[in-house]
Amino acid sequence: MKIDRRSFLSLVAGGAAGTALSPLPWKLIDDSSIWTQNWPWTPVPTDGESNYVDSVCTLCPGGCGISVRKIDNRVVKIEGKKDHPVNNGGICILGLAGLQLLYSPSRIKSPLKRTGKRGEGKWKEISWNQAVSEITEKLSQLREKNIPETLACISGSAQGVESNLFKRFLEAFGSQNFMSVPSIQNSYDMTIELMHGAKGSVGFDFENTDFLLSFGSGILDGWGSPAHMFKANSGWKTNKSKMVQVESRLSKTAAKADKWIPINPGTEGILALGLGHVIIKKSLHNKDFVNNFSSDFNQFKKDVIDRYTPDKVADITGVDKSVIINLAKEFAGASKPLAICGRGQGDIPGSLKEFGAVHALNALMGSINSKGGMFIMPEQNYIQWDEVKADAISSAGMKKDRVDEAGSVKFPHSKSLLNRLSGIINSSKESPVQALFVTGANPLYTMSDTGQARKSFDKIPFIASFSSFMDETAHQADLILPNHIFLERYEDVPTPPGFAVPSIFLAKPVIEPVFNTKHSGDAIIKIAKTLGGSIGESFPWTCYENCLKKTLGDKWGTLLNQGVWMDKNFKPSTWANAFGESSTQFYFVPKSADPFSGPDLINAEGDQKSYPQILISYDSMRLANGFIADPPFVIKTVSDTVLKGKDIFVELNPDTARELGLHEGDYANLSTLKAKVKVRVHIFNGIKPGVIAMPTGLGHTAYDKYLAEKGINYNKLIGSVEDPVSGLDAAWGIRAKLAKA
Amino acid sequence: MSKIKNNKTDENKEGASGFIILFFVAGLVLSLVVGWIVFPELLYSQKEQPVNFNHALHLEEVDDGCESCHFFREDGSFSGVPKLAQCVDCHEEAQGENPDEIIFVEEYVAKDKDVPWLIYSKQPDCVFFSHAAHVKGAEMECSTCHGHIGESESSKIYEENRITGYSRDIWGKNIGGFKKNTWDRMKMDDCAECHKKITDKATSVQTKKDACFVCHK
Numbered sequence: 001m002k003i004d005r006r007s008f009l010s011l012v013a014g015g016a017a018g019t020a021l022s023p024l025p026w027k028l029i030d031d032s033s034i035w036t037q038n039w040p041w042t043p044v045p046t047d048g049e050s051n052y053v054d055s056v057c058t059l060c061p062g063g064c065g066i067s068v069r070k071i072d073n074r075v076v077k078i079e080g081k082k083d084h085p086v087n088n089g090g091i092c093i094l095g096l097a098g099l100q101l102l103y104s105p106s107r108i109k110s111p112l113k114r115t116g117k118r119g120e121g122k123w124k125e126i127s128w129n130q131a132v133s134e135i136t137e138k139l140s141q142l143r144e145k146n147i148p149e150t151l152a153c154i155s156g157s158a159q160g161v162e163s164n165l166f167k168r169f170l171e172a173f174g175s176q177n178f179m180s181v182p183s184i185q186n187s188y189d190m191t192i193e194l195m196h197g198a199k200g201s202v203g204f205d206f207e208n209t210d211f212l213l214s215f216g217s218g219i220l221d222g223w224g225s226p227a228h229m230f231k232a233n234s235g236w237k238t239n240k241s242k243m244v245q246v247e248s249r250l251s252k253t254a255a256k257a258d259k260w261i262p263i264n265p266g267t268e269g270i271l272a273l274g275l276g277h278v279i280i281k282k283s284l285h286n287k288d289f290v291n292n293f294s295s296d297f298n299q300f301k302k303d304v305i306d307r308y309t310p311d312k313v314a315d316i317t318g319v320d321k322s323v324i325i326n327l328a329k330e331f332a333g334a335s336k337p338l339a340i341c342g343r344g345q346g347d348i349p350g351s352l353k354e355f356g357a358v359h360a361l362n363a364l365m366g367s368i369n370s371k372g373g374m375f376i377m378p379e380q381n382y383i384q385w386d387e388v389k390a391d392a393i394s395s396a397g398m399k400k401d402r403v404d405e406a407g408s409v410k411f412p413h414s415k416s417l418l419n420r421l422s423g424i425i426n427s428s429k430e431s432p433v434q435a436l437f438v439t440g441a442n443p444l445y446t447m448s449d450t451g452q453a454r455k456s457f458d459k460i461p462f463i464a465s466f467s468s469f470m471d472e473t474a475h476q477a478d479l480i481l482p483n484h485i486f487l488e489r490y491e492d493v494p495t496p497p498g499f500a501v502p503s504i505f506l507a508k509p510v511i512e513p514v515f516n517t518k519h520s521g522d523a524i525i526k527i528a529k530t531l532g533g534s535i536g537e538s539f540p541w542t543c544y545e546n547c548l549k550k551t552l553g554d555k556w557g558t559l560l561n562q563g564v565w566m567d568k569n570f571k572p573s574t575w576a577n578a579f580g581e582s583s584t585q586f587y588f589v590p591k592s593a594d595p596f597s598g599p600d601l602i603n604a605e606g607d608q609k610s611y612p613q614i615l616i617s618y619d620s621m622r623l624a625n626g627f628i629a630d631p632p633f634v635i636k637t638v639s640d641t642v643l644k645g646k647d648i649f650v651e652l653n654p655d656t657a658r659e660l661g662l663h664e665g666d667y668a669n670l671s672t673l674k675a676k677v678k679v680r681v682h683i684f685n686g687i688k689p690g691v692i693a694m695p696t697g698l699g700h701t702a703y704d705k706y707l708a709e710k711g712i713n714y715n716k717l718i719g720s721v722e723d724p725v726s727g728l729d730a731a732w733g734i735r736a737k738l739a740k741a
Numbered sequence: 742m743s744k745i746k747n748n749k750t751d752e753n754k755e756g757a758s759g760f761i762i763l764f765f766v767a768g769l770v771l772s773l774v775v776g777w778i779v780f781p782e783l784l785y786s787q788k789e790q791p792v793n794f795n796h797a798l799h800l801e802e803v804d805d806g807c808e809s810c811h812f813f814r815e816d817g818s819f820s821g822v823p824k825l826a827q828c829v830d831c832h833e834e835a836q837g838e839n840p841d842e843i844i845f846v847e848e849y850v851a852k853d854k855d856v857p858w859l860i861y862s863k864q865p866d867c868v869f870f871s872h873a874a875h876v877k878g879a880e881m882e883c884s885t886c887h888g889h890i891g892e893s894e895s896s897k898i899y900e901e902n903r904i905t906g907y908s909r910d911i912w913g914k915n916i917g918g919f920k921k922n923t924w925d926r927m928k929m930d931d932c933a934e935c936h937k938k939i940t941d942k943a944t945s946v947q948t949k950k951d952a953c954f955v956c957h958k
Contacts, residue, residue, distance in 0.1 A: 010764035014765035016772070017768075017769050018775075018776065019775075021773060022773050022775070023776060031784075031902060034905040038906065
């Protein structure tokens, strides 16, 4: 017997035949295919019982109801709440992706103390007790030096219990310097105060209007309560109501409007006065309102007839005279016309003259407190707390003027002027702010001229951030006391901007806090109690929830069960009772501070020779540009004509591009008085020649790899331009120079 | 010479071919042994359930059969293996002296920890299966797919496929894939077998053309 090559081959052949007749190859093929479909890194959600918890989204002030889907105790989806008065099942892209914020790598997981240099990003995790004692130690030093007024607070909002707890803390401590992030709501409030002689806020009866004239308001780009506006827009399409968009750029809103009227940027208010001119001259105005309820119509009439002729207005605005006349006729011919303003998402308060002009247009048509028009709503007053307990130090501190001069002789109608803060700090030898709290805000990203803002923050010796995320401001802080995020906490939401029924919504926790965070309301109560004395006594509540419950009183039960409290009986006052307490008159030309006497236009900074173009910004639903920044899902939806890789695109008219020798996708240097940046060019027919448009919401330097260093922050390129009456930021753009790189 | 030589060569050839066949048979037998006996031994590892569970005993105590513990939730989804919370309803403390129950109470109930049960019928996540459609809709018996597990007095060994991580019960105990009962295997072919049968009687979208995505997500 000899084992040779043939016998070996035979053995192999037998083996092959046997293997083929055994299950081995077939089973292995099957198993390996299953194996390749179940990689260990493929996420497999764990199974469990599905349930829904209702709450309110507080990522913006819009007040949308949300239904949060959970599997057992895990949050898996955020949906719009059906039948909610604000959004009725609708939800915006940010709200939908809000879940990513919960587990975001940018979240601050525990209180942090800075160990390296400021902004170096070196932190040490500390306990909450240590964080509170660190902060109270710093604050005690200010009181020991008798300078409590040097404590300031920047809050994302001036409304709601949490913001008011911070404001109260400052008052008890001895400082008036509570500042809130401004918006068009501040300008609207002031317009009401000046023209109605009464305090209030505005609501719009969008559902019933049959002609909406928008002066640059991004109705479908995030203005007001975004999901509510989307619903309203659907309603107009069904009812055949008309929507006209006046804007210098073909925004999403303009594209969806029945008519788009391109206009020179910054001249919208003048167009409103021009329309007023035509309406009055053709006697199309509401005689009942004008004759019986206004005191100074004749003066207004003279002003607009003399100063805002269609020819002159056409010259300033770039809108044809015939278009102006026809638009005025159409607006006046509608049965329930309504005009609104506030550019884009309404983050910049804007020119008071513009607000006055647009409001006057509504008044001319009697669209105030009438169906389909605007409603003047009483100030919300559910926060009624006992007077703050004062001691000698705090009383003295409270007598000192505010740093930003809001409420001073110069700006008597303003409550806070955050836009003035960095200028004032930078021009002082020693910063008038020695300690700063930042809550619900990211000023080092959102403030105009971020370079200046950063310089001013460098001069503030102590900064405490209450942010949930490692944003630009938290990055520059000395101490971070992280707040829960919106899904983890209680929060009262007052009437959303523009919503026409006084209401309160309640956001409640849908999940236990994921990290070692604390509700900022609880944090500030704890700090007050640790400081003790009259400060501690000013906070009689055991915790934030206890404070919220007591503040909301008999509404608490309804809010806890239904999440919504609405003043169902609310009806706007009749004209006879609508204006002021002492007078019953509407002021077309306010006595105390006449916005019409000022210059026609707010100028864009920079000289025309060095900066031949004009840079404006545009807002998009896909780019969150405030305290909350885009989560990864949302930034993924941004078109590559806006952001490609890390490059931002600016929009440019083909004619201007030709003049500058620029083509689609070219790199270019964009410079303004404030900064110089590199951008890419997107040629776009929907923008006026000579104008460059840049999206807001990009160019973060902080946060995570999904967001940081993508594009340019528009705020870096622009400065604040004070409105002469309000002192609020009225900048609508800035002069700029674009050159091939 | 040449004749003798030829004869020799033939003899040699016969001897050699027999020898070669022997090698062939040896290879065949060996590989059959490996394929049918050794391979399954190597493919599966044997694991014991964290707690030895007596289905028969529990089934006597409950009123609603299998659904007493393996119930449908309000939304129609199937709860599958019970969570600790359900067990605690009866077993907050040990009810007897059964060592398995004592282990369960001490190790899991007292520590408020869910039992990491090994699930014999677990399918990959990329397959969608609705218990409600089969049990409620088609009124099928649990045992049609799961066999008479309800009558078992102790937990059988869980055999885990070393490649896929799934239980041997999916492919079936028989490595050749042969089955006697409907519950012997839970592969796609077994789903298809039943769905094909009932196509005439009921709507069975799964067997229509382009129906892959009805089950495969």
